Amino acid sequence: MSIYDFVKLNIDERAEEAWKGTYLCERVYADYLVQLYNVSNFYVEVFYKAELNKIVKIQYFKSTRLLDPYLKNQG
Numbered sequence: 001m002s003i004y005d006f007v008k009l010n011i012d013e014r015a016e017e018a019w020k021g022t023y024l025c026e027r028v029y030a031d032y033l034v035q036l037y038n039v040s041n042f043y044v045e046v047f048y049k050a051e052l053n054k055i056v057k058i059q060y061f062k063s064t065r066l067l068d069p070y071l072k073n074q075g
Contacts, residue, residue, distance in 0.1 A: 003042045006060055014058045018044040025070050032056070036070055043067070 001017055009017065021039035028034070032047045043066070047057040 001040050003040075003060060003062065006039065006042070006044075011055065011058055014044070014060075015046060015055050018046050018058065027070055029069070036067075 006014060006017060017039055018035075018037040021037040021044065024036045024038055024043075026033060026035045029047075031051070032049055035046045035048070037044045037046065039060075042060055042062045045059040045061075046055055047059070048054070049056050
């Protein structure tokens, strides 16, 4: 799937496509658990809010610079 096809999907479809990709890691950001996936040639962040038991946002990007928050949490 290309990033251009991914953009056209609704949030539930984006989550399904993310889960088909490769899980890389997760981090905590504010009140969210953010999981990072590699899908084809781009990255997907799935923002989950535990108190709502709901995925509230999904972001996607290609720039490896945006991986910095995950790299800082390692070690």
